[in-house]
Amino acid sequence: xxxxxxxxxxxxxxxxxxLVFYVKMFGDRRWDFLAKVSGLKRSGKSCRLRxxxxxxxxxxxxxxxxxxxxxxxxxxxxxxxxxxKIAGKLPGRTDNEIKNYWRTHMRKQAQDEKKNTNKASISPxxxxxxxxxxxxPVEDFSTxxxxxxxVAGENKIYEGDQNMMVYSMDEIWKEVESxxxxxxxxxxxxxxxxxxxxxxxxDSIWMSxxxxxxxxxxxxxxxxxx
DNA sequence: AATGAATGCAACCGCAGCAGA
DNA sequence: TTCTGCTGCGGTTGCATTCAT
Numbered sequence: 001x002x003x004x005x006x007x008x009x010x011x012x013x014x015x016x017x018x019l020v021f022y023v024k025m026f027g028d029r030r031w032d033f034l035a036k037v038s039g040l041k042r043s044g045k046s047c048r049l050r051x052x053x054x055x056x057x058x059x060x061x062x063x064x065x066x067x068x069x070x071x072x073x074x075x076x077x078x079x080x081x082x083x084x085k086i087a088g089k090l091p092g093r094t095d096n097e098i099k100n101y102w103r104t105h106m107r108k109q110a111q112d113e114k115k116n117t118n119k120a121s122i123s124p125x126x127x128x129x130x131x132x133x134x135x136x137p138v139e140d141f142s143t144x145x146x147x148x149x150x151v152a153g154e155n156k157i158y159e160g161d162q163n164m165m166v167y168s169m170d171e172i173w174k175e176v177e178s179x180x181x182x183x184x185x186x187x188x189x190x191x192x193x194x195x196x197x198x199x200x201x202x203d204s205i206w207m208s209x210x211x212x213x214x215x216x217x218x219x220x221x222x223x224x225x226x
Numbered sequence: 227a228a229t230g231a232a233t234g235c236a237a238c239c240g241c242a243g244c245a246g247a
Numbered sequence: 248t249t250c251t252g253c254t255g256c257g258g259t260t261g262c263a264t265t266c267a268t
Contacts (some may be wrong), residue, residue: 010262032253048254049237071244083257095256100235107233 007041011050015040019047020055028056053096060092064101072098 022038028051031044040047053059068090075086083095083102132207144185181223 008238030253031228045239045255052255053236081257096236097259104234177259 005041006043006046008046011054015042016050016055019050023051023055053094058092059094064093068093069101072101076102 007015018038018040019034022034025039026034028048028132031048033044034041035047038047042050070085075089079085081099083099086094087098119136149175
């Protein structure tokens with residue numbers, strides 16, 4: 001038997017339409033099966049990724065809000081590189097998105113550190129940020145974090161010094177926990193990427209609101225779905 | 227206006243864990 | 248209990264776009 005050549009690279013609009021149609025029909029599991037019946041020359045894995053990271057109607061689009069950014073920083077300090085775990089706390093965001101966001105941050109940070117190191121070599125007294133623990137990357141975002149905290153905290157006030165933060169971390173964690181509670185109560189998928197944890201609905205994953213959301217943004221699909 | 231660098235994002239790869247046979 | 252196939256995760260890459268010079 002000669003296996004048909006699998007397509008790779010960017011997805012076309014037509015492929016997207018096809019995948020959405022079949023996911024709607026069969027649900028977002030059994031990706032190998034979906035890949036076969038859909039006629040897409042894609043692996044199940046590729047189909048899943050496309051759905052999870054791009055086509056899933058529950059995904060948010062656009063830039064991260066300051067609140068989300070703050071949450072990512074905090075959650076990363078708690079979970080490390082467990083992106084799916086972090087994504088689970090950020091409804092509508094994927095692990096891939098957060099991972100990319102974090103990488104960008106690390107890159108920025110590295111550059112800033114480079115600059116600071118150069119400065120420090122001139123005035124070494126200014127570089128005492130290493131007091132935080134090595135496995136708490138979030139602690140390194142001192143300047144940026146303070147900016148974020150100011151935004152996220154709205155009316156709350158933070159000290160300029162990273163080690164003297166007035167805002168209680170408990171409040172942040174309460175927020176995190178409250179989102180967990182909401183997820184549990186609503187029994188909704190926490191995140192698109194966190195599929196292992198959410199309840200699969202075999203009839204259709206398409207809530208009416210999702211339909212609306214989806215078709216508002218992808219009007220071209222109407223010809224396919226009728 | 228051209229072009230090289232930086233950035234953002236989508237997609238692929240390899241591995242581990244899980245479930246069913 | 249072991250084997251096998253599928254799914255999901257984290258790391259990495261490569262391309263497109265934006266920015267700076």
